[in-house]
Amino acid sequence: MKRVSTGDKIFYIVNNIILFLMIAVCVYPLLYVIFASFSKPDKLMQFSGALLYPLGFDTGAYKEVLSNSMVWTSYLNTIIYVVFGTLTALIMTILSAYILSRRGIKIKKLLNVLLISSMFFSGGMIPTYITIKSYHMLNTIWAIILPPAISAMNVIVMRTSFAALPPSLEEAAAIDGISEYQFLVKMILPLSKSVLAVIALYYGVALWNSWFSAAIYLDKRSMYPLQLYLREVLINSSTDSMTTGVAEGDKVAVSETIKYATIIVSTVPILCVYPFLQKYFVKGVMVGSVKG
Template sequence: MTASTTAQDRPASTRPRPRGRLSDTAGPLEKAFKAVVLTVACALVIIPFLGIVSTSVAPADQVTNAGGFVLLPREVDLTAYRSILSGGVVSRALLISILVTGVGTALSLVLTAMLAWALSRRGTVGNRAMLLLVLVSLLFSPGMIPTYLVVRQFGLIDSLWALIIPTAVSAFNVIVVRAFFANLPEELIDAARIDGATEWQIFRRIALPLSRAVLAVVGLFYGVGYWNAFFNALLYINDAAKWPLQMVLRTYVVNGTEMGASEMGTVVEHAPQQTTIQMAILVISIVPIVIVYPFLQRHFAKGVLTGAVKG
């Protein structure tokens, strides 16, 4: 046995620790500090949301005594939800938002996938010119006034299509999906062509099934965008009966306009407080995205990173 020993022969206590692993070198104080910071960050997110939900279901007298913000209600009172979901402005706006989000997300996914597939195939006629056009639209916005003139020229003012068509295709999402398609194995596509598959069959039976992860993430981006959009409705929708939920949220929560019995659609025996109604509208506008997000979260790393980094 030689005098010099290798690193494997040394006792575990004397071996040098690998650098770059904070979990091995962090002391008790550092771990405690990280735990405190994480706890505070979670509290900053959870407490306001909990307060909104609690205030929306708290009795009117408790909301008044608490100054408009209740963290823990003494009892659950659903009068505010029954009032705004009984066929009034909020019920109609909720249905419009669901319709716009569903139709808009489906249309956006179809157009984005088809355009991205065409741009990912190098033999496509006008491939470079179309890709350059997509990149230019990503860097330079057309502006509010030209977009409004185009929407008016096509007769989409006061039409729900004005909330869908102007934002139907996102250049960023097209680039992400194109990068994913470009990284599909060429051997698989060549084998399908040898078997006699057309370009449409390759796209529908091979490319789309393999791209479920990236399409799920892009679909979430489109869905959240349609659900939260209010500026297009502010510009293009003059009829209050066609307002989406976010316009109602802006009118009765942000601007503080009081909602009367005609807007609620019914006359209740004990009218809920306006603060309770506002918090209930907030909850209704948040809950759908909160429900959908966990089901698509597992696709984020595979979908976006594969499409963006490898491309």
């Protein structure tokens, strides 16, 4: 066992305490929301300070949220946008990364220029909006899923991973005489499952969280994704549509718990998958940083 000096001992103790506080700061706000969402509305109203457990137990807020048809519509919309958006983005990213990972291809140069310049300069909010409008894509799913289909950072991560496959693979493929399409589908992709998962997750989470493009491109409420509906309920504080069955006097109190319950309902899918997928996310950052 190594001898640890007193100074270092103090350092370790202080360090562990700081990091423990850090954990508390990161996790507590979420716990607070969970506790508050299950609390009895009237008790929560009177309470002041840090919740350490739910005040009473009341699932009324969840019932209101889950019986709201707009919650379900927007949830379904989000799932559609995430599934199709991720698929589109994944295909486009695989194609770009594959082209960029091949050696001695003329078109690679053009693609590289486009890719790198898109990291530093773009048309910006207004010209992009006008472009989308001129394609008559307003109020269509295309406006949501097509513009973010290639993210330069993700292409670079995937290209790096493709290029890291042993060159002998390509030689073997050339000897066997399989086509480039088969080489991609039967050799590269099966060997790159983990990076594909990472990139799909990145796109998926980005689409799940995105609201701004929906806010500017969609104005039909029936097409709203979840995040945009959340804005109505949480930021603009219009819980009226959910408190129709509630007595007038309780409305203020109930709308508080409804807000918390809405946050939980909309975040639960991500929080459920997060612990299992964390290592993939982290891996993606690592791969990207190696040759970013």
